[in-house]
Amino acid sequence: MNGTVGIVGCAEYERTMVVDAVCRAVEAVGGMARFVRPGMRVLLKPNLLTIKNPDQAVTTHPEVVRAVARLVRDAGGDPVVGDSPGGPNLQGYLRMVYDQTGMSAAAREGEFALSDDLAWEDLDVPNGFVTRSLCVLRPAVQADLIVNIPKLKTHEFMHLTAAVKNMFGVIPGAHKAEYHLRMSSRRDFAHMLLDVCLRVRPALTVMDAVVGMEGEGPSAGTPRRIGCIMACDDPFVMDVFAAGLLGMRPEEVPTIQVGVERGLCPARPADVRHAGDDPEQFRLRDFRMPSARPGFLERIPGPLRGFLRPSLSFAAARCNGCGACARACPPKAITIVNGRARVDHATCIRCFCCHELCPRNAVRIVRSPLARLMMR
Template sequence: MPKVVIIKCDSYDHSRVLDSLKRGIDLLGGISALFSPGEKILIKPNILAGDHPDKNVTTHPAVLAGLADIFQGNDYLLSYGDSPGFGSLKRAAERAGIKRVFDDRGIEAGDFETIVNVSFQEGVILKNIPLAKGVTSSDAIISVSKMKAHGFTRITGAVKNQFGCLPGLIKGEFHVKMPDIIDFSKVLHDINNLVKPRLFIMDGIIAMEGNGPRGGNNIKMNTLLFSTDPIALDMVFCKLVDLNPEFVPTMRSCTNEDLMVYTHDDIELAGDKIDDLINSKFNVTRKKFERFASAGSFPTFLKNLISPKPVIDYNTCKNCGKCVLQCPTDPKSLNWVDAGDFPYPVYDYKSCIRCYCCQEMCPHNSISIKTPLLGKLIRR
């Protein structure tokens, strides 16, 4: 039975976080049950973008500092890394306050530029997975995700955190190759089954609700979660925010998407009482995910009439172009108009695959996911 430890922690104060981390790891069996002395351990935070820690886009530096302090007292060789949405790991980590934490402790960034292709015949979708060298050169991974709402996958947590084990531009290519949300979820499972982090920790002290994973609002959830199973951990995240896990594609089986991997009864809970930490008002999309790419033989114009789509709010758009850079289709489904003086990017919904990378990376919360009126009526 998979186990998830819930620890109440209501501040990023170092000693409070350190004590909470120690307690959570001990309740899972302790460090020595999970890691052997001398192992090279990669700490894998969520460093989606170089945003200030107060925005809660990334794993909070205080959690990483506490974790580093716990593991540095033992005989391990630590590194850290993630593949940000754009730009270099070091630059994003610096802006997110993460690089300083590791620099102060003499812990170096792993190589997240070099691609190492790894054969994975057990993969359901991927038989060959291009990983960052910083991942393949480690003996073990600690995945330290951030508790956030997500427009495409409903939540971004423990399972999705391993998408960052793929280097930079490769991630966009996967969205193009696997536009269907269920296929994409199976890809996430394949990556998890290959890299198999030994320990999953989720920073939910202050989480992000609403238009996540970058443009949402802060919300105190006062929680750190611990598990050796990412699906079980995300199930508990769902329970904390009162979200039906059936709406989350990554909670479904890799081999039969009609089946859930777990029910809540399958998961052993330890630590603090979950009932005291549940927030039913957490703003997250509480409806079943849409399978845009695999909507049968529907012509694209019909799909566009009913399916959710990313929409730019031109009142807040700052014309920075990050969304255009991020769009993985060729030609781009979001671009500057060729003629005229309209200074903002414009969508071509005919070619848009609904990967929502543009929404994910907009630094000004100017892109949201909207369902057309006809789609809303059909849903009702």
């Protein structure tokens, strides 16, 4: 690894424009032949969080995945797209995600295949910081090489979802809730994400930052044009650089903060080497951050902390009682009563999985006036 980030402007998802940007970004870090050898089985790991259209900026755009797959094929590899979205770990649900996110249509053009294998294997993590074993999707275990293709977005729990957080998708859906329960603090969860990324490490990351998401990400925020494609052989370094473009400080992003502590990445975006276009043209100075502030509550004395913790509410006009939030809730704090979602705040661990996976964006994160005042 050399940790250089290739960054190339890409104003929209027009095919030739995306292909050119992806090619130039990957060439800036050594070209696809540096990573892929003829005959390799290559898993392409996009962000396929849930059933959303590409224009909603929740999932990796299919044109970016298609362009990466073309480079893999040109290098002699066999590209296969795979992921375990949030929600039920069922092939039928996965096919719905593939269809809605545009992956099925892109696959029909012949550049890549779609994996429907949701089986998993137990992997030892001898040097894990918070876990000594992981349940990992079989396609990720059996692949000769993984190319990580995340979407650059905010995240209410982790503040940022980019290269490192995207690899949580190799954990089968049913086990994601277990990890949220076992590592319920932001800090422990961030350490677990690093353990996953180190154990199932992608050889290359190609980031879709043409249109990202600001505000209440990763699914209920607002699409925001950033205008670039980035590539790097180090997912930890990639996140430091990407966070800098959005104006996020390292201490605001738990995965970066613990990554710095573990010696996996530099503390400052200025310390990351880059090649390609000038990153200043993509830097956003008015990017809207998520409402949750990592580390805020940890600095508050214990007796006051309870008054400042966020709570959940459900917009009556949007909630239809579908139960997706209840199924996604790790501690089972949500029930459906008379066709509406209800939360037991004493049981809630504030992981915001319900907010992330609600198909109608009905979940709201509510803060007291005092908390809003102190977070300014």
